[in-house]
Amino acid sequence: MVGHAYLIGAGPGRSDYITLRGFRLLQQAEAVLYDALIDPALLTEVPAECECICVGKRGGQPSLKQSEIDALLVRTCQQGKNVVRLKSGDPFIFGRTTSEIQALKQAGIPFEVVPGVSSALAAPLLAGIPLTDPVMSRCFAVLSAHEPEALDWDSLAALDTLAILMGTRHLAWIVQALLERGRSPETPIAILQWAGHPQQRVWEGTLQTIEQMTTRQSLSPAVILVGDVIHLRPFLQADGVQGKEVPPYNQPEPP
Template sequence: MAEQRGKVYIVGAGPGDIGYLTLKAYKLLSSAEVLVYDALVDAELLQCVPSDCLKLNVGKRGGQPSTPQAEINELLVKYCQHRKQVIRLKSGDPFIFGRCSSEIEALKAAGCEFEVIPGISSAIAAPLLAGIPLTDPVMSRCFAVFTAHDPDALDWEALSRLETLVILMGGQHLAEILHRLVRQGRSRLTPIAIIRWAGTPQQTIWTGTLENILEQTSGVSLSPAVIVIGEVVGLRGYLQPEKISLENSSVADTWHT
């Protein structure tokens, strides 16, 4: 009988609720021996692994202690070399701001077998769950997805010209994002939506304009959130199920998905 070889599966957990997990990811979790997971992974997913599976929380959240990336790399290599079936569970999709490159490089350098399993990115799912289409034949012929944790690294002149913007990790820099866009000529009346905890029972949505969204979200934690900027935000009122009330779109609304 052939000896079992270790393997690392880098798996996308989707935007939140377990219902958005892919079937392949679910099957891999059910046979995992070691689970290395991120902070934003739904706690219900942790119940999908066998009872004797080793669970290691290496989540990274802004302003909180986190496991260094080098240590995460070492964990993956270590357990793979111990012939374990390792699941590296990341929120969203592994290749959308998932910091996979370092982990894959470490696995390849150590001769470890690995496979990447796609997941649904919050950049795509959050607008959909809020009833906002990212493309439209008239309003949005393209969209850009970017992270705003370092505003100085972005080309705001180019971004301001795009019809639709999807911003991850931008909650702490919302004021700076608005300032940069308006300074580059974006109208203060441009619609904006902020979707916090997309795909979970805690999902909350704020809609407004570049001019008034700061007032609406004052004193509120906007992490984790997906920010959508563009005229397509205005289509939300037409594309929501009828049971969702949008009588006052300037007030945050919470609904279950």
């Protein structure tokens, strides 16, 4: 008898950005295959006998090949276990979930995909920057710049707002591509690092200044945001008055 696979988006940053359904399924898991960027606090919510396996998937660092992850997921389900494949963000936004689903279907293993909040949407929000605006941004695009030369930059440069994932290693390339296609050197750009984590950091500049601002900085993981909506940040950021701190799942409410 085979088990069941749940491909769950953990959301960005801290553990309480996961959906309620994702959290409940995690509490019932018999095995968890998790990515490098998930909050480790989520792993404290699984049953004591649950097997937790790190499968990496962090750019520039050792990790399993996607084919190896596919095979491990299938093999663990074939042991009759309910298996959670825990991914940061949303499983279907550059999460390589298609390969895993194909492997599961070929093996005849039932599965469910549980959505998560993508950093492409959350990172700007958490920095106080809207992706859309009636005047400044009537549309936006989300793209992976893992292989920037494969993208249609003529079309992308014409859009109001760009949310770029996996692009910090190619920042200079991206800036040059936009400038060569007519974007002004004064176009706002922000690098939103570790969105949703306590160490969240924002660099805000222009296409002309951002490279100098971030020289010798380690930027990954980050979302690169390009567009005039960044000008709205001073008006939309939280003013320093914080709401009630919500304790993590594994800590009881104070008396």
